[in-house]
Amino acid sequence: MSLSHLSHLDCPRCGRQYDADVINNLCECGSPLLARYDLASITTRPGDIAARPHTMWRYHEVLPVRERVISLGEGMTPLLPLQRLGLELGVPGLLMKDDGLIPTGSFKARGAAVGVSRAAELGVSAFAMPSNGNAASAWAAYGARAGLRSVVAMPVDAPSITRTETVISGAQLYLVRGHIGDAGRMIADLIARSGGALFDASTLKEPYRIEGKKTMGYEIIEQLGWRCPDVIVYPTGGGVGLIGIYKALQEMQELGWISGPLPRLVAVQSSGCAPIVQAFEAGKRTAEQWPDPRTVAFGLTVPKPLGDFLILDALYATKGTAVAVDDTDTVATQARCAQLEGAFVCPEGAATLAAVRKLRESGWLAENHRVVVLNTGAGMKYPFEVSAPAFDPADTLPG
Amino acid sequence: MSLSHLSHLDCPRCGRQYDADVINNLCECGSPLLARYDLASITTRPGDIAARPHTMWRYHEVLPVRERVISLGEGMTPLLPLQRLGLELGVPGLLMKDDGLIPTGSFKARGAAVGVSRAAELGVSAFAMPSNGNAASAWAAYGARAGLRSVVAMPVDAPSITRTETVISGAQLYLVRGHIGDAGRMIADLIARSGGALFDASTLKEPYRIEGKKTMGYEIIEQLGWRCPDVIVYPTGGGVGLIGIYKALQEMQELGWISGPLPRLVAVQSSGCAPIVQAFEAGKRTAEQWPDPRTVAFGLTVPKPLGDFLILDALYATKGTAVAVDDTDTVATQARCAQLEGAFVCPEGAATLAAVRKLRESGWLAENHRVVVLNTGAGMKYPFEVSAPAFDPADTLPG
Numbered sequence: 001m002s003l004s005h006l007s008h009l010d011c012p013r014c015g016r017q018y019d020a021d022v023i024n025n026l027c028e029c030g031s032p033l034l035a036r037y038d039l040a041s042i043t044t045r046p047g048d049i050a051a052r053p054h055t056m057w058r059y060h061e062v063l064p065v066r067e068r069v070i071s072l073g074e075g076m077t078p079l080l081p082l083q084r085l086g087l088e089l090g091v092p093g094l095l096m097k098d099d100g101l102i103p104t105g106s107f108k109a110r111g112a113a114v115g116v117s118r119a120a121e122l123g124v125s126a127f128a129m130p131s132n133g134n135a136a137s138a139w140a141a142y143g144a145r146a147g148l149r150s151v152v153a154m155p156v157d158a159p160s161i162t163r164t165e166t167v168i169s170g171a172q173l174y175l176v177r178g179h180i181g182d183a184g185r186m187i188a189d190l191i192a193r194s195g196g197a198l199f200d201a202s203t204l205k206e207p208y209r210i211e212g213k214k215t216m217g218y219e220i221i222e223q224l225g226w227r228c229p230d231v232i233v234y235p236t237g238g239g240v241g242l243i244g245i246y247k248a249l250q251e252m253q254e255l256g257w258i259s260g261p262l263p264r265l266v267a268v269q270s271s272g273c274a275p276i277v278q279a280f281e282a283g284k285r286t287a288e289q290w291p292d293p294r295t296v297a298f299g300l301t302v303p304k305p306l307g308d309f310l311i312l313d314a315l316y317a318t319k320g321t322a323v324a325v326d327d328t329d330t331v332a333t334q335a336r337c338a339q340l341e342g343a344f345v346c347p348e349g350a351a352t353l354a355a356v357r358k359l360r361e362s363g364w365l366a367e368n369h370r371v372v373v374l375n376t377g378a379g380m381k382y383p384f385e386v387s388a389p390a391f392d393p394a395d396t397l398p399g
Numbered sequence: 400m401s402l403s404h405l406s407h408l409d410c411p412r413c414g415r416q417y418d419a420d421v422i423n424n425l426c427e428c429g430s431p432l433l434a435r436y437d438l439a440s441i442t443t444r445p446g447d448i449a450a451r452p453h454t455m456w457r458y459h460e461v462l463p464v465r466e467r468v469i470s471l472g473e474g475m476t477p478l479l480p481l482q483r484l485g486l487e488l489g490v491p492g493l494l495m496k497d498d499g500l501i502p503t504g505s506f507k508a509r510g511a512a513v514g515v516s517r518a519a520e521l522g523v524s525a526f527a528m529p530s531n532g533n534a535a536s537a538w539a540a541y542g543a544r545a546g547l548r549s550v551v552a553m554p555v556d557a558p559s560i561t562r563t564e565t566v567i568s569g570a571q572l573y574l575v576r577g578h579i580g581d582a583g584r585m586i587a588d589l590i591a592r593s594g595g596a597l598f599d600a601s602t603l604k605e606p607y608r609i610e611g612k613k614t615m616g617y618e619i620i621e622q623l624g625w626r627c628p629d630v631i632v633y634p635t636g637g638g639v640g641l642i643g644i645y646k647a648l649q650e651m652q653e654l655g656w657i658s659g660p661l662p663r664l665v666a667v668q669s670s671g672c673a674p675i676v677q678a679f680e681a682g683k684r685t686a687e688q689w690p691d692p693r694t695v696a697f698g699l700t701v702p703k704p705l706g707d708f709l710i711l712d713a714l715y716a717t718k719g720t721a722v723a724v725d726d727t728d729t730v731a732t733q734a735r736c737a738q739l740e741g742a743f744v745c746p747e748g749a750a751t752l753a754a755v756r757k758l759r760e761s762g763w764l765a766e767n768h769r770v771v772v773l774n775t776g777a778g779m780k781y782p783f784e785v786s787a788p789a790f791d792p793a794d795t796l797p798g
Contacts, residue, residue, distance in 0.1 A: 078472025145741030342544030
């Protein structure tokens with residue numbers, strides 16, 4: 001018996017349909033493909049889910065893996081109240097979905113768990129992809145667990161811990177003196193030369209990582225007692241998580257698991273790389289390539305996301321918005337969150353908190369809004385030098 | 400209504416009893432104190448626990464916090480099958496409790512969550528402690544969330560990521576050019592000079608972190624369907640987790656939640672610092688100070704644990720054993736686990752896997768044994784340099 005109610009893939013741009021049980025990448029028209037399910041055949045109710053194993057696979061009907069799940073125990077990360085920081089930001093009911101507590105320490109694990117599981121059951125034995133670091137470490141880990149060979153290219157500036165993680169899992173790692181766009185072109189060339197030996201696992205070029213990412217949406221809703229928050233604030237690089245959360249919300253509506261208005265979705269970027277914010281403010285449906293992208297929130301360094309039109313659709317459809325924050329605010333908010341809440345979030349997560357402050361100050365957010373921010377990874381993956389006085393054992397410590 | 404059935408503290412060495420609702424450190428006789436509960440008054444059955452929130456606080460009756468839990472969502476970490484590595488080690492049913500997936504990325508979070516919560520509700524407003532790194536980052540994080548001031552001394556050689564974590568949470572960090580014993584003496588002196596302003600939160604000098612650590616035992620048993628494994632393998636520095644797991648097993652026996660023989664407990668140390676193994680092999684009840692402790696598994700660098708007699712008692716009582724592994728085996732097994740299982744474990748966790756190999760080779764473990772090893776932290780907290788070739792964007796990647 002299949003775990004999944006997957007029916008087919010379709011193109012959100014041109015509408016073409018594809019068989020889901022063979023290997024697919026992009027639509028002929030160049031758009032990412034989305035997985036579709038026979039939702040009408042699903043009789044599961046929210047109450048049935050409570051007793052299931054505490055991982056993201058509790059939503060298996062709406063995940064594409066039919067038989068064999070490759071799991072490291074991912075999902076059902078905490079939805080933490082940030083009461084003290086929320087008070088300071090002007091939104092006392094602030095909640096944070098903490099995807100630092102997941103295998104490989106980043107939300108990329110969700111996409112990798114589904115993407116690798118599905119690739120393996122469709123017969124893939126080797127894959128290649130570009131990455132800003134965290135996707136590489138996640139895909140390398142799940143790839144190792146599935147027994148797949150993996151090849152990754154990442155910018156030399158990507159967080160160094162992700163190199164260790166990628167290599168220790170046995171992946172072939174190439175460093176690129178450039179940004180993720182450069183790495184992407186080089187990997188595409190490598191795949192083209194491989195004669196079908198390497199599956200293209202690049203973001204949105206394979207259709208299933210988004211299905212893993214969407215579980216953040218299912219979990220937030222379940223953890224709130226199957227009720228929607230007013231706003232979900234998401235740090236947007238490639239934007240797969242935002243697209244996934246919006247897809248999850250639509251599916252839950254169709255399943256009758258939620259009712260009423262959907263949460264307003266907010267895309268947060270850095271002022272050093274804000275193609276989605278620029279497009280949103282101009283009311284456009286696609287983004288322009290951002291020149292010379294730079295930010296401390298390295299995962300946001302995506303100059304033109306392949307899914308730009310899907311991200312912007314989700315913002316417009318939910319009456320959401322897009323906000324750029326400065327790196328100085330991101331860094332200061334990261335420290336403030338640790339000091340007040342004990343949560344050491346990654347810079348991308350800190351950017352969402354800085355955005356909450358901006359949105360509250362502008363009046364877009366109200367004090368009584370129920371706001372959920374996404375922390376997409378553990379702050380410890382981005383260590384920095386701190387100063388601390390050193391002493392000899394014979395010394396006396398000051399007070 | 401109190402969450403807890405805590406009744407009093409007692410001394411496992413001399414039997415003296417203490418009021419649990421005032422601040423306590425060691426017994427007058429110098430022994431650590433243990434928390435005791437009115438177990439007979441607990442009517443909860445294992446079946447009642449399934450529906451509770453998915454954190455370690457689901458066992459609140461046997462945890463000492465009466466009113467206010469300081470939580471970052473800790474506990475109920477995955478119990479992962481390591482099928483491929485287990486096959487290679489000769490124990491195909493091998494399972495790993497993965498405490499890398501916990502706030503601050505180490506099992507120290509369990510002790511800190513309970514220790515800080517209890518200290519805060521007993522009126523402590525500032526604490527001090529020595530640490531090999533991970534305890535500092537955990538106590539600093541929970542201390543920040545509780546609004547407590549914290550002071551920590553750690554060896555300069557402690558993992559550098561833990562410095563970042565400790566400082567960003569707002570703790571006062573002192574580095575010591577020595578080992579944890581030196582840091583401990585300096586902190587003890589500082590506390591003595593503080594005139595009661597600083598609570599001594601040193602390992603086993605405060606009675607409650609062990610209560611947090613013991614939840615690993617409750618969780619393993621619950622995750623196995625309230626059945627005991629044959630063997631639990633634990634990396635032993637200060638040994639608080641092993642003492643805690645043994646205490647949990649005894650409590651569950653008394654509560655009638657488990658029956659039959661207890662799992663055999665195994666203490667794993669490094670051949671560069673193995674005071675417990677030395678004592679166990681000599682049949683002694685306490686350990687000797689280990690001269691010049693050195694190992695890559697930094698958390699095992701404890702030359703003479705304060706709870707040595709409790710650790711050794713647990714090993715003798717459960718017909719367990721103690722094993723020392725070489726650093727070279729630990730490092731090789733860490734990589735092997737990542738390559739076969741996708742799990743990047745900390746060196747201390749890797750040492751338990753290396754110990755499984757030794758115990759299987761010696762015949763102490765049988766092929767059909769159900770063995771649970773503890774991975775006490777995320778491997779990413781101990782990054783190391785890896786080599787990867789670098790390319791310019793105009794280059795062609797090799798196959």
